Amino acid sequence: MSSWLDYTINGLIVGNVYALVAVGLALIFGVSRLINFAQGSIYLVGAYIGWVAVVQLHTPLPLTIILVAVTSAIVGLVIERFGLRPLQNSVRIAPLLATIGISFVLDQLVMLTFSPNPRALPSQLPDVRFQIGGGTIGPLDLLIAGVGLTSALLLFVFLRYSKLGWAVRATAQDRDAAMQMGVDVNRVNQAVFGIAAALGGVSGLLVGMYYNQIDTAMSLQATLKGVVAEVVGGAGNVPGAVIGSLLLGLVESYGVAVFGTSYRNLFAFLLLVLVLVLRPNGLFASARQAPPEPLTGTFIAPSRPVRIPRWALLAAAAAFAILPLLPVSFYVLQTLINAWLLGMLALSLTLVAGTIGQVSLGHAALLAIGAYTSALLSLTFAVPVGLAVIGAGLMSAALGTLLISPSFRLRGHYVSIATLAIGEIVSLVILNWESVTRGPIGISGIPPLSLFGHELISPTSIYWFSFGVMVVLALLQGRLLGSHLGRSFRAIRDDDIAARAYGLSLNRYKALAFIFGGFAAGVSGGIAAHLYSYINHETFNTQQSILALTVVILGGLGNVVGAIVGSVALVGLPEVFRIAAEYRILIYGIVLLLLVRFRPQGLLGTM
Amino acid sequence: MTTSAAEPLLALSGVNTFYGQAQVHFDLSITVGRGHIVCLLGGNASGKSTTMKIILGLVKPRSGDVTFDGASLLGLTTPQIVRRGIASVPEARRLFADMSVRENILMGAFVRNDRDGIAQDLDKMLGLFPKLGQRLSQRAGSLSGGEQQMVAMARALMSRPGMIVMDEPTMGLSPLYVDRVLELIRTINQEGVSVFMVEQNASLALEIAHEAYVLQTGRIVLSGPARVLKDDPRIRDAYLGGSEAA
Numbered sequence: 001m002s003s004w005l006d007y008t009i010n011g012l013i014v015g016n017v018y019a020l021v022a023v024g025l026a027l028i029f030g031v032s033r034l035i036n037f038a039q040g041s042i043y044l045v046g047a048y049i050g051w052v053a054v055v056q057l058h059t060p061l062p063l064t065i066i067l068v069a070v071t072s073a074i075v076g077l078v079i080e081r082f083g084l085r086p087l088q089n090s091v092r093i094a095p096l097l098a099t100i101g102i103s104f105v106l107d108q109l110v111m112l113t114f115s116p117n118p119r120a121l122p123s124q125l126p127d128v129r130f131q132i133g134g135g136t137i138g139p140l141d142l143l144i145a146g147v148g149l150t151s152a153l154l155l156f157v158f159l160r161y162s163k164l165g166w167a168v169r170a171t172a173q174d175r176d177a178a179m180q181m182g183v184d185v186n187r188v189n190q191a192v193f194g195i196a197a198a199l200g201g202v203s204g205l206l207v208g209m210y211y212n213q214i215d216t217a218m219s220l221q222a223t224l225k226g227v228v229a230e231v232v233g234g235a236g237n238v239p240g241a242v243i244g245s246l247l248l249g250l251v252e253s254y255g256v257a258v259f260g261t262s263y264r265n266l267f268a269f270l271l272l273v274l275v276l277v278l279r280p281n282g283l284f285a286s287a288r289q290a291p292p293e294p295l296t297g298t299f300i301a302p303s304r305p306v307r308i309p310r311w312a313l314l315a316a317a318a319a320f321a322i323l324p325l326l327p328v329s330f331y332v333l334q335t336l337i338n339a340w341l342l343g344m345l346a347l348s349l350t351l352v353a354g355t356i357g358q359v360s361l362g363h364a365a366l367l368a369i370g371a372y373t374s375a376l377l378s379l380t381f382a383v384p385v386g387l388a389v390i391g392a393g394l395m396s397a398a399l400g401t402l403l404i405s406p407s408f409r410l411r412g413h414y415v416s417i418a419t420l421a422i423g424e425i426v427s428l429v430i431l432n433w434e435s436v437t438r439g440p441i442g443i444s445g446i447p448p449l450s451l452f453g454h455e456l457i458s459p460t461s462i463y464w465f466s467f468g469v470m471v472v473l474a475l476l477q478g479r480l481l482g483s484h485l486g487r488s489f490r491a492i493r494d495d496d497i498a499a500r501a502y503g504l505s506l507n508r509y510k511a512l513a514f515i516f517g518g519f520a521a522g523v524s525g526g527i528a529a530h531l532y533s534y535i536n537h538e539t540f541n542t543q544q545s546i547l548a549l550t551v552v553i554l555g556g557l558g559n560v561v562g563a564i565v566g567s568v569a570l571v572g573l574p575e576v577f578r579i580a581a582e583y584r585i586l587i588y589g590i591v592l593l594l595l596v597r598f599r600p601q602g603l604l605g606t607m
Numbered sequence: 608m609t610t611s612a613a614e615p616l617l618a619l620s621g622v623n624t625f626y627g628q629a630q631v632h633f634d635l636s637i638t639v640g641r642g643h644i645v646c647l648l649g650g651n652a653s654g655k656s657t658t659m660k661i662i663l664g665l666v667k668p669r670s671g672d673v674t675f676d677g678a679s680l681l682g683l684t685t686p687q688i689v690r691r692g693i694a695s696v697p698e699a700r701r702l703f704a705d706m707s708v709r710e711n712i713l714m715g716a717f718v719r720n721d722r723d724g725i726a727q728d729l730d731k732m733l734g735l736f737p738k739l740g741q742r743l744s745q746r747a748g749s750l751s752g753g754e755q756q757m758v759a760m761a762r763a764l765m766s767r768p769g770m771i772v773m774d775e776p777t778m779g780l781s782p783l784y785v786d787r788v789l790e791l792i793r794t795i796n797q798e799g800v801s802v803f804m805v806e807q808n809a810s811l812a813l814e815i816a817h818e819a820y821v822l823q824t825g826r827i828v829l830s831g832p833a834r835v836l837k838d839d840p841r842i843r844d845a846y847l848g849g850s851e852a853a
């Protein structure tokens with residue numbers, strides 16, 4: 001085992017790398033109150049450009065770094081100009097969603113270009129290690145430290161002594177006042193995106209060299225770590241982001257030293273949730289600072305929902321109900337079963353994100369909780385599958401609400417970050433809690449669906465079962481929206497301050513929404529477990545959370561029928577057009593981007 | 608002081624402004640003569656600050672025109688308008704709280720590139736606002752309200768504007784500071800800078816203004832030379848009416 005000094009050095013080096021990502025996030029947040037979820041994708045792009053430079057062009061190290069910085073900066077500028085600037089006057093959630101869409105598109109482009117297989121990224125430095133004290137340090141460690149310090153120094157000089165740097169600081173403190181001094185805010189945005197992207201890209205390069213491996217999964221991890229470091233340091237606080245990053249690096253490194261490698265991320269996300277709950281402004285925020293609340297008030301595009309006559313809904317439901325009796329292929333039924341399962345998740349998310357305005361990015365965790373509950377109930381305790389699925393719904397409702405409840409006081413962007421982190425924590429707990437979840441091996445041999453002792457094995461019976469469950473959930477949710485409770489939910493979404501002034505207890509209503517939504521998602525996950533017969537900690541991942549969000553936006557936030565229409569569209573259309581699986585995520589990302597830009601109210605309108 | 612019709616420097620004509628569905632200005636027309644101090648009076652929520660935002664391009668009117676020095680400002684962004692020579696002292700001052708006093712004042716010269724001229728003007732500001740001399744490296748957010756007002760005024764002057772627009776420059780100040788601020792506005796004006804100011808405190812504003820307009824729920828209900836309006840009984844009525852309507 002290595003010495004404590006080694007773990008400390010490792011923690012600081014990794015922290016340095018996180019800092020390069022987090023500083024960019026802090027600059028962007030400072031200037032435009034936006035958490036840039038595409039930051040990790042730029043880091044990914046940087047790593048792969050580095051790979052091309054090192055392995056194919058054989059550039060010397062300094063040139064590699066410059067090449068990566070410049071190309072990444074250009075990517076950042078393009079994102080700002082074409083992805084975000086057109087959204088300046090749209091609803092406040094739009095830029096956040098756009099960065100998610102951009103990140104999907106970039107990651108998929110990298111994956112399609114370079115294949116998802118990991119690649120080695122040699123460091124171009126001699127492989128020697130020097131003894132210092134009780135530990136060792138290598139040239140790459142020194143390089144990373146050097147790049148970190150140089151970047152910090154350059155950034156300091158830029159912000160303190162250049163005119164554009166002054167404009168960045170002024171804009172971060174008061175955008176309108178800066179404009180009244182003649183500052184062109186678009187140029188400031190451009191500057192911070194360029195800088196953030198250059199730093200992020202170089203960070204990806206260095207990480208690739210540090211582990212001598214790059215792959216496309218790096219992207220989301222980097223975004224998550226950067227966000228953790230930034231929030232720990234206080235959103236928008238540049239020096240805070242550096243300190244937050246070093247702290248995160250150390251916490252992870254010591255955590256690994258004590259508990260093992262698979263705990264690394266768990267510590268990062270627990271730190272994040274702890275900071276969000278206890279000190280949402282970060283560890284170093286001074287008391288005088290007003291809490292940064294990037295997304296208060298209505299941030300959902302107001303619109304008049306499309307009225308669908310009752311007979312049309314009934315006709316559509318009847319048509320889908322009798323579909324298995326017609327001569328359709330199993331393939332069609334299979335596709336629609338997937339749509340119904342996604343539909344249940346979308347019902348859940350459209351309630352939580354649309355009706356009560358808590359934009360969750362970790363909804364797949366509710367699927368996972370449901371799936372594991374149902375699988376374990378039926379396998380370990382021999383509970384009949386039908387009951388186990390209901391148990392799955394109840395468990396997701398209870399556990400999901402319990403896990404999110406400390407974050408009820410958060411608003412806007414912070415809800416999204418907290419749910420994302422909680423989603424990751426659920427997955428990591430599943431990975432590490434071997435005695436219950438069987439850890440990385442996963443659970444196999446899950447019995448098929450059954451109802452009152454009859455196994456549902458034929459696609460037709462599974463189709464009817466999942467369709468029926470979804471319709472019941474949709475009807476319940478429709479009733480809920482029309483009730484007094486539904487109106488209270490929307491009041492909280494539209495103006496939580498006013499809602500509180502009217503005496504509504506926000507926490508209780510948020511809890512009710514998560515209980516209802518958790519049940520629907522848990523049932524979906526439970527059914528899925530019995531259909532798949534094998535699940536592990538990666539079966540339900542962030543990609544599914546984002547897919548659900550895209551479905552919900554496509555249908556119209558808060559819109560029950562929209563959630564189902566969106567599911568059928570996003571599951572069905574790629575099948576209809578026979579789009580290869582590798583391109584689907586890319587398509588989803590593009591759909592999300594186009595929706596945010598051109599039709600934020602979705603197909604059927606927000607409710 | 609004379610109030611003879613001066614050549615108009617700034618003119619709003621027939622401006623209608625909306626926030627979403629709500630109309631804030633109804634056919635608003637205001638002119639500021641070159642070299643004049645013009646004051647816009649009105650109660651809470653009558654649309655005074657929105658008028659400032661219209662001039663600065665932070666909010667665009669649905670119809671009507673805004674011209675400065677004969678050219679329309681409507682197609683311009685806020686930074687472009689500032690470069691035309693309009694500086695502002697915003698409502699509640701809006702200093703850059705975490706930047707130093709010196710940096711705040713220099714931010715006012717953001718549109719200029721003449722280093723020497725800027726340095727000279729900084730010295731000039733310290734002459735005009737002697738108290739700020741000892742506070743140059745202090746965080747602007749830690750100053751008292753009156754001191755912050757001085758910084759905001761110095762910051763506005765640093766761009767060598769042809770005109771300054773001020774939103775309630777005396778708000779929240781002690782009587783001593785109120786007198787200082789009014790005196791300074793007069794001094795600035797005597798050096799050739801036209802001033803458009805929004806005020807709630809009618810009697811103070813009318814002391815120094817050449818002309819005044821009274822705004823009531825988005826409509827001009829009274830206007831004329833300040834000397835005349837000072838003694839007009841309607842000014843109090845209009846005024847109080849405005850606040851009650853709010």
Ligand SMILES: Nc1ncnc2c1ncn2[C@@H]1O[C@H](COP(=O)(O)OP(=O)(O)OP(=O)(O)O)[C@@H](O)[C@H]1O
Nearest residue numbers: 626627631649650651652653654655656657658807
């Ligand atoms: N950004 C905005 N969005 C929607 N409504 C706004 C906005 N800003 C101002 N309003 C509304 O427009 C009206 C006029 O506001 P404005 O700030 O111009 O008034 P004011 O005369 O400056 O008031 P005060 O004396 O309180 O400063 C008010 O009813 C206000 O609520």
Ligand SMILES: [Mg+2]
Nearest residue numbers: 655656657698
């Ligand atoms: Mg005002």
